[in-house]
Amino acid sequence: MKFKIVYDNNKDIIRVRAGRAAFTTSEGYGLSQLLSQKKGIKTVKVSSTNGSIHIKYSGNKNRVFKYLANLKKSDLYEAEPTTEELSRETNNHYINKILKKIVGRYAAQLFLPTPLNIIKIVYESIPYIVKGIDSLIHMRIDVDLLDATSLAVTLSQGMFGPAGSIVFLLGLSEILEEYTIEKTKHSLENSLMLNINKVWIETETNEEVQIPFTQLKEKDKVIVRTGTIIPADGVIIKGNAEINEATMTGESLPVSKNVGKAVFAGTIVENGSITVEVEAINESTRINQIIDLIESSDKLKAGIQSKAEKLADSIVPWNFAITLLTYIITGSTIKAIAALTVDYSCAIKLATPISIISAMREASEREVVVKGGRYLEAYATADTIIFDKTGTLTKSCPEVAKVVSLGALSDEELLRQAACIEEHFPHSVATAIVNKAKELGLNHGEELHSEVEYIVAHGIATTLDGKRAVLGSQHFVLEDENVKITKEKEDIISENVDKYSVIYFAIDRVLEGIICIYDPPRDEAKVVLNKLRSLGIKDIVMLTGDSENAAATTAKLLGINHYRSQVLPEDKASIVEEIKEKGKKVIMVGDGINDSPALSAADVSVAMKDSSDLAREVADITLLRPSLNDLITIRLLSQQMLDLIHRNYKLILLLNTTFMALGLSGVISPSATSVLHNGSTMLIGLDSATSKNYEINESEIIDIE
Structure with a gap:
């Protein structure tokens, strides 16, 4: 590529100009991505108007000039703009x-x-x-x-x-x-496009294979299970599911769909499992539908903005009255x-x-996505915050502490089979089990089970060698599935649970073993909770489906006085409503599929960075960094916004x-x-x-x- 150097600070920034015809707008986005992957290049900004390329680099600048000089027209490719590029273009x-x-x-x-x-x-x-x-x-x-x-x-x-x-x-x-x-x-748009990185597809030999989202193409058969976002427009060719289509229709109640029905990118499978034949992979179409919905709704307005508009209109008659009286x-x-x-x-x-909008912009620059001004107002004035425990107050990457076999399977085989089942679901505990199996080299060449069914907040059910296998909470496995447990097994479990969260694994109503999950609190959690108290949060509550032992241990470490253990999803939502009925304004912070009902019930809700698709869809605010510190940032920004408005x-x-x-x-x-x-x-x-x-x-x- 031929170019002219128009700026060089001899330190870390250069700007060159390749001319108007050097590349198109779409090729400019591709060029930016291409150069950003090169060693020593930190950031790239391009303008197709005059062929300008602005580069921030580290190290030897001659290496950067060499990258540019070696670029050929054939190296350029068209690409979509990143969120940062879109934001910059909008500002300009x-x-x-x-x-x-x-x-x-x-x-x-x-x-x-x-x-x-x-x-x-x-x-x-x-x-x-x-x-x-x-x-x-x-x-x-x-x-x-x-x-x-x-x-x-x-x-x-x-x-x-x-x-x-x-x-x-x-x-x-x-x-x-x-x-x-x-x-x-x-x-x-940014909040709805988060983390669609990989998808499961069914091959021609009926195998399930995970591929990068970018490799998905028309006619592929995508497998979408409970709590997962549908990645592309298509038609259901297998299964049935309850689908949340709020992004398309604004309707919060899920719609039941089966074979032959159309589904759309960006919608969420709340319950069930479907295989979708891809008809269209068009991010812009999906985004345009979202935009149309938002433009016709009142979601972006804060209550204080609506009040301001009403106040402004209410002052008008006085303006006319003063004018007439003056005359x-x-x-x-x-x-x-x-x-x-x-x-x-x-x-x-x-x-x-x-x-x-300036407060929302500031939040965005700090990697916090706010879906509307009204949520910032609610966050600023809330007096109660409720946390889910696992993946929210605790680290987003829990670990398997130990595996205890209680039946015919060895510890290794129990873990291998559990990992084979769990790998299909985006949850931190599932990831911990899968990672532990990989660490020990416990791989499986092919699926050991039939179709997997995810029961929200309870566990997973499938069939192994013709026998029903269940994996999940004590309530789900022992009570809902009627798995019998002997006094001897109870004693062994009691000796091992201690401060751990426990996953139960049963086959054909026989308890085969337990997997103990160690999920320590986030390093910053206690400091953040204390800071939130100093910023006006009067009550902090922790909800978890974990055992009393695990819940009590975490609550004590973090200084939380109010917590509830062994809570079901519907119970979480009920608890939120119960607290609201006392006149409290509630923030709910969560990350899992099971948190979604409570997130919906709160006055304002926050989803963590590694949240499930459903949690991000439901939440009003989404954190893009894996840290609770941003909860303080939002509180400060939202309170400063109200102070500015009143000033x-x-x-x-x-x-x-x-x-x-x-x-x-x-x-x-x-x-x-x-x-x-x-x-x-x-x-x-x-x-x-x-x-x-x-x-x-x-x-x-x-x-x-």
Whole structure:
């Protein structure tokens, strides 16, 4: 590739330009991915507009130049943009729109002849006046009516300067609102595309094989089991399942589907197992459907934003009343216009959503995905937090402490068979069992069992050599499956359980053995819990399906006074509802399929990084880093967001009251009041968007690796 060096700081950054025709936009994404894989290259930013390539590197820069020089046209390939690239493009797009708006405004004032400038202002006013007429026809006294009246009156009085200021500010607020929605969309897309890394497919010889998602193609037969996301559009050719299609339809209740029915990428199998013949692998189609759903819903609005909009509309009649009263008392049209052009509602409606999206942006930059502003508000004001234990308060990679055979199988064979069954399910305990078998070299050449059935929060059932085999909790194996246990086996189990979580394994109603799982608390857990208490969380509760011994041990280590053991999924949801009925505002933090009912029931829910697809789908907030420290980050950011909004309310009240008083007293002209009002509104909006409002001291979050 031929290129020209346009910047080199002789340290760690270079920028080269290959020319406009060097690569297309899609090839630019591929080029970025290709270079990012090279040794010594940290980050790559490309622009297809002029063929610019910005590279941050470490080590020898000549090696980087060599990479670029050796690139051939045939090496380029088309690719989809990463989340970071999409976010950067969105930011650049709206920054350019805002700059064009500002430059256009002042260029027109400086260079456009007055008659043409007046025509421009009148033309740009028409859409807002039409909105106001619509409000008037439908008897709504709202901000649209106030804006239209302000424009109509100032234009009719020949006050084109104030009219131009109003139009400019309204246009700017629309751009910022569009930006708010776009950023929210990208956050939602990111949360729904998490961790679709590998899928199970059925081969022509009916074997189950796991492959990378990127290798999935049309006509492949994908196997999707309970709690797993459907990776592509297709048709069910085997099995039946209850499918959560909330991402497509907005309906939270699962839909029953069987052979011949269509299923869609991004939906979740809540219960059952299906084989899907892939018809379309099109991420953009799925994302467009999600976007359509979000655009037609109210999910991205925080309650405080809705309140702000209602407050803004409720102030409008007072603006009209003050304007009319001013005219009656003074008889001055000029003073009345001064009162009309200074309104509180515009600043309130503009600053509040900007404050919310800036907080969401800050969360995103700290690798926390928030699905809407209302959830940040709920998180900031919550007084109770409920944790699932396994994989949330404890490490996301538990280990097998010991395997105890209680029947004919040896310890090694028991573990091998358990791993063969567990490898089909995305759960931290299942992963621990599979990893332990691999560590000991206990591999299986082919599947030992028939179709595997996952019973949410209980365990797994299948058939081994024609006999029913079950693997799971004590409640599931011994009670639900009626597996008999002798006094001798009870004594052996009692001697081994201690502080461990225990997985029971039975074949043909005979208890073959137990697998003891050691799941220590996360290193940062205790510090995080104490910090949350200092930030206003009054009660911390731990829920777990584990034994009393394991639950008590973890609770004692973390200083948790309230916990419940051997809890079923439906019990978790009931406990959340029970606490809410006491007037508490509840945060639920979880990671597993079994946490989903409780996540749905909470006022606001958080899914951990390695959560199941179903948990991420249900959760309102998703952490992208495997650390509880981000729970503190969200609390601080959300509280700072509310502080900023309340500060803006006070500032808007003070400034606009001052401007109106000056205008009514005749100290300043209507043009001046309009400029001061609109200018202060814009400054408050811009200030609300800055990162300085969300500065978090490192000492406030202690990260223990």
